[in-house]
Amino acid sequence: MTTYSKEFKDQALxxxxxxxxxxxxxxxxxxxxxxxxxxxxxxxxxINVVQKDTTPMTDRELKMQKEIQELKQANEILKDALGFFAKDRKK
Incomplete structure (x- = not known):
């Protein structure tokens, strides 16, 4: 198993x-x-950093935070799909 440094991971991300x-x-x-x-x-x-705030989050804020996370994941999927289809069109 290969291990990577934190700096490498940050640059890769x-x-x-x-x-x-x-x-x-x-x-x-x-x-x-x-x-x-x-x-x-x-x-x-x-998300964990946001939730460590000293003031408790309301239910609405928690719901919005979850929705933001889901949208970020959807964006990652769309970026991957865009790369896939753009690569396919170049052929």
């Missing part, structure tokens, strides 16, 4: 945000599933 998950995994030689997992974990950590 930044690259995947810019050019898409598939292209970044190909360029870096990292498995698609590994990079995808890093992105998922990053999203979960960002």
């Amino acid at each position: 930044k690259l995947s945000d810019e050019i898409g998950l598939k292209k970044a995994s190909d360029q870096l030689g990292v498995k698609y599933s590994t990079l995808s997992g890093w992105r998922r974990n990053r999203s979960k950590k960002s």
Whole structure:
């Protein structure tokens, strides 16, 4: 099992945000599933940071936070699909 430094992961995530998950995994030689997992974990950590606020979140705020997370995941899927179809059209 290969271990990656935090700096490498951060740069890989930044690259995947810019050019898409598939292209970044190909360029870096990292498995698609590994990079995808890093992105998922990053999203979960960002929600945890918001929830650690000293003031309790209302039910509405919790619901909105969950919706934001779902939309972020949908955007990741759409980015991947865009890369896939753009690659397919170039042939």
